Amino acid sequence: MRTARELWVPLVALLAMLGSGAWLITHDEDDGRGFGRWGGTGMPMMGGSAESRWLAGDRDPVDDLAEARDRAEDFAETLGPGLRVGEVMRFTNNYYAELEETDGAKATEVLVDASTGAVQLEFGPAMMWNTRYGMMARPGAPARLSAEQARATAQAWADDHEGLTVAEPEAFPGYYTLHTLQDDRIEGMLSVSAVTGAVWYHSWHGEFQEMSEGT
Template structure:
């Protein structure tokens, strides 16, 4: 990495760290990260406009997609969240579609897929306004397709099973994992307790670093692609 690129990345990394409430690398701070998640600590929706400024059109950071304004209309259910995520997908590429959609206490979450069903990125939908943005954390920072790391040449080295193994070593007692879903250069999987979804985490496919998604809040419901 050249010095110029490194200088550019530093403020972006710092910004993303603030947005994600300091939740970074469970491997090096898992007790704080997991306790924050358990107590309901989350970045929520505060600061989108205040930190990033108004953005009426789809805009990105260093080439990756950023966020898309809603129409200040509440998103009331999974179907409406899927529709809004679809608008975001259409603004990126004509062949993208919305996969899994989940409702959490703080927002809606959606996976975007390509025409062959491969995961492309993860997004969040604001339930108050319908605004859509690239998800905090791995989708923004690790994704080599549509994130800040877009264009990085490092090939994934961990298999899905190896990624699960890395995540399992960091799980609190009594928690298990769902299947590892591959995204460009990382994996995301649900965290479970007694078979019920509690949240999710991601594992970097090159380094094996683990990032807990503490910003979601309590899981409510989900829907699969139609």
């Protein structure tokens, strides 16, 4: 079976093709642990250049959270002025990091490839729902769901998935991301569209291992 890392490029290509169409579909997809929902809104508008959403690796493996943070910082500098790295998480398939604005507001989410050090916008919501930094950027697009409504939507999804619960939502431009919990421990994460209420489980991470908070 192909690993998630081996599927890195094909997944990016697939998402790019979805973003290039006149519309996106919303459907249920089996992610190996239950359904996940894909969704999108409006006509596609590219947010920034393709180069700004990708930082090539140097083939130097990323061995820990500190090195992943350094790589994410390098990527943040190419994506936008003043962006900084907040939370960093290590999963079996990749590292995950949140980028923040200078005022602490959440900007977007990125993945760091542990084997090469390559960094890119995260699959899914960060690419397709982020109204400022994503492939369908629409700066100023209004959010229709509050954080409380997003949490309720996420918990309703979690109730149907092996007794999961969800943590507090973190607001990104156009969507919310929440940790999913199993016995009060982080199991993974999902996102809720602030426009449609669609739920997208982050099935590409693998198992959670450790994390560090932002400074």
